[in-house]
Amino acid sequence: MSEEDTGAPHFATGAEVEALLDKYARDRVGAHTRMQCKVCWYVYNPDEGCPEEAIDPGTPFLDLPDDFVCPDCGHPKTAFLPLDDDQIDPSDPSGPAQGWSDRWEHG
Numbered sequence: 300m301s302e303e304d305t306g307a308p309h310f311a312t313g314a315e316v317e318a319l320l321d322k323y324a325r326d327r328v329g330a331h332t333r334m335q336c337k338v339c340w341y342v343y344n345p346d347e348g349c350p351e352e353a354i355d356p357g358t359p360f361l362d363l364p365d366d367f368v369c370p371d372c373g374h375p376k377t378a379f380l381p382l383d384d385d386q387i388d389p390s391d392p393s394g395p396a397q398g399w400s401d402r403w404e405h406g
């Protein structure tokens with residue numbers, strides 16, 4: 300007796316969804332992308348590595364071993380999110396104003 304084949308539409312399995320999310324995450328995470336632990340706010344800087352976990356400087360987050368854990372709180376890599384330092388502070392509608400303070404304080 301074979302499995303019933305009704306030609307039903309293909310639904311993504313959990314593994315496929317995870318693979319997509321993983322790909323999406325990798326697209327966002329570059330070799331120099333800093334990653335922040337969303338539990339304790341520890342920031343992994345690839346340029347500095349992580350001496351506590353014997354990670355050499357220059358190691359991209361994606362190259363960290365799967366058993367890497369946050370040195371501060373012990374949560375796994377999945378607790379880390381990209382730290383977007385290019386984002387403009389939404390609380391400041393005037394946008395970045397670098398140089399203005401220097402201009403007004405001059406003289």
Ligand SMILES: [Zn+2]
Nearest residue numbers: 336339369372
């Ligand atoms: Zn942490």
